[in-house]
Amino acid sequence: MVSFEDFILGEDRPIYLQIIRHIKQEIAAGAIEDREEIPSRRALSALLGVNPNTIQKAYRILEDEGVIVSRSGAISYTHVDAGTVERIRRELFAEDTKAWVTAMKRLGVSREEAFVLAKDIWEAERE
Amino acid sequence: MVSFEDFILGEDRPIYLQIIRHIKQEIAAGAIEDREEIPSRRALSALLGVNPNTIQKAYRILEDEGVIVSRSGAISYTHVDAGTVERIRRELFAEDTKAWVTAMKRLGVSREEAFVLAKDIWEAERE
């Protein structure tokens, strides 16, 4: 069963994108395997306090990408091919890191400085 | 004169936030000093191809934060105190890096792995 335990709504991105992102992150991290149940639209809607339609929008896109499988009436499952994990992992890593590197360069921060300070933040967030 | 040369609209964040971000980045990078002119609402509107009201919204917020000064009728100027550069620099750095570190941890990437791959991306983007 796919978990949404430490998932919190935030940032200024649309909710449905945050949900898609969360599912992909869990897959990339290996926390979600093939043929695992994901929460129903209504259940996740109640858990997160958002509208069922918003969940449906996220799930619909994930289904179009082949990440989950839905059968009308039955609960939805994940569909993780061999290699999918590594593919998504690389996709998300490159996406995030490119954005970070670009931002750092625009701030005029050197690589050494960025890495030193990033290390501090990495260690600090161990709560 | 504050430049918007290599500024491009993108991402999925509101335009006015992207503009605010750009100004702050330029200040953090030291590319913008105190008492520098910033493009008029109409001029930047035409340059970026967005509505003047959208520019006004961004400028209004920047003025509330004390980053720019506007006098009705005259052109607007930046207002960069001693220490403002370092303040904004730290603010943006912490914001971006926290987001990146959080994303990396959720992907299940170790610090060593993240830094090694990030270094590759950092060096690769030297075009």
Place this chain on the structure above:
DNA sequence: ACAGCCGTATCGGTCGTATAATACAGTTGA
């Protein structure tokens, strides 16, 4: 079989973002 879930679909409404057109008063420079 049948109650209780499930996915799916549709309607109407709110809110934030962004657009479009227009207006007016203050400044600035030739």
Place this chain on the structure above:
DNA sequence: TCAACTGTATTATACGACCGATACGGCTGT
């Protein structure tokens, strides 16, 4: 002085994201 800019404000319109409610048919366990 005065034209051409400036900041500021108003009104109306549009669209996507999200909410709330409701509905219908398909699956599933008891």
